Amino acid sequence: MIKKYTFGTPYETDAVIIPISTEDTALPYFKTDCDDKLRFELTLQKDDAVYGLGESTRGINKRGYTYNTFCADDPNHTETTNALYGAHNFIIVEQKDRIFGAFFDCPSTVTYDIGFTVCHKLIISSENTNMNVYIVDGKDAYEITREFRKAIGRSYIPPMWAFGYTQSRWSYATADSVRDVVKGYRSKNIPLDAVYMDIDYMERYKDFTVDAKAFGNLEEFAREMKADGVRLVPIIDAGVKIEEGYDVYEEGVSKGYFCTDKEGKPFEACVWPGMTHFPDFLNPDARLWFGEKYKTLTDMGIEGFWNDMNEPAIFFSQNSVDRAFEKVKAYAKESSLTLDGFNDLKFYLSSRQNCEEDYSGFYHNTPQGRFCHKDVHNLYGYNMTRSASESLEKTAPEKRFLLFSRASYIGMHRYSGIWTGDNHSWWSHILAELKVMPGLNMCGFLYSGADIGGFNFDCSRDLLLRWLALGIFTPLMRNHAACGTRNQECYQFENTEDFRHIIELRYRLIPYLYSEYMKAALNGDMYFKPLAFEYPEDQVAKHTEDQLLIGNEVMIAPVYTQNAMGRYVYLPEDMTAVRMDGGVITTEEMTKGHHFVEIAENQVVFYIRKGKAIPLCKPAKNTDELEKENLELIGSGSEYLLYTDDGISKDYDNPENFRLLRK
């Protein structure tokens, strides 16, 4: 059951899509205050847990820290980072005698102080006093999640090929460099489904253009790649380059489709292309207009996109630079700089990027009125991606496209997936990826994954192998790295067969992973489940945050430390351990309890729950060539309910898509 409580006059975010009328009673569970801030307070007992918040740092249980939901272009994903790229305001509070969910539907920053300032207090606050709050009741975390997901609509469903292994780098600068990547994988017989094209495929980073010198005729190139079983997936950035003669820029200006500054002139700021304007995605006409531009690329045979820099990221505006210069000049007048002065200057200059003044300096023309960007900030990437999705739907109503975004808000989960942005080649970021996934699923974001191997810094061979061993279970499986870092395509390292075996295992698991993904999408369930949700009575399981369930049958416990010979694993019930070693799969029955499991770098071990079975197919060079008949069932159970379809059209609810497999 979901109930709505309204404070002030909220901006309608379209996150919730079923009609729910506002209750005329007070918000339950929380003590509410509303003066210059909205504030919701709840007393927590020692063992209470708070789950959710989608894309955020730290644990699956969020207790003990403070988080802001503010779409932030911040590549420093450390323990003390309060906000990441997505703003996902849904939590589940589990207390001794009750459990409930709460969605704070607010397009600007909401702060969640979850026992940080005062250990036993959950304090949710927002400067924006206009907000809808939804309270979701249910018997357990799964039921609450299902109720919530029913209200926010079905999660995005990608094409089946988007479950293949994919390679990216900022940037493959020419068609030949992409060809080399494909050759690299094919020559080592490592499966591959797609290569991403980062900003260098464009002409001077202008959206919907192709650098013909570097990429020739993209339509022919896409055809050539597809003939080799590889799709090309270009990036689209939010900012539109200011350049005379560039049609997107000129049309946007003449139609008034860009965000405006105080005086009503298109707002200007610097991103990768240099000075840009930002399409006003909160204006339905602008959304339609920008979305239609994706057709330029789908007409060339492109079947997938990633939307980036859509928080939106702002490196600087002229205004903020002018203010910085004034500050520098003022200090320069002094005969010498004190340490305080130096620190002040350093902080000021380094905080110009994505600064508050810039987010307060432009406006949106929405059907609900003119709004300052900072008050609707979290809806920007969401509506960019909605613009793409709605247009792709029109272009080819029967076809699924791959689409994922960096910034997001709940509601966007209906249109696309997300990737978790610019992580690092750090061991701790393997664990961070594992921990973020269940929260994303609660908020509807099922199609997700991190940059495997890490985006920033150099990746080591063992890091990549261990990361892949987690990545084979994430719906989006993409290896991506920043320019200037060590090449981290699998074939760049020694003994490539180790990489091949792990990626082949991914392909062998696709019938299962896809099937579980589809069940989760169709029923509003979770694909990644914390052990706490499945075994709420088991105190050890409840506190195990480095293992996850994948769908209904599988548990994973990946290695995330360097030079480890294996790891401790907790089995909350008897399970079948499945070990992949040198491409060969063996199974072993294990009993409930604690175990030390040896896992070499080139092995993968995962677990099938008691009495359950999962299907395996044969490996293939890409998803198009996967043989989906004659599946082998492994595990102690005797049957598995398989969901299978053509992977590209949208007949999702056809009961014939379900098939019971028996041993």
Ligand code: GLC
């Ligand atoms: C941003 C993206 C990253 C991309 C880069 C260049 O940092 O998060 O994935 O490679 O921009 O486009």
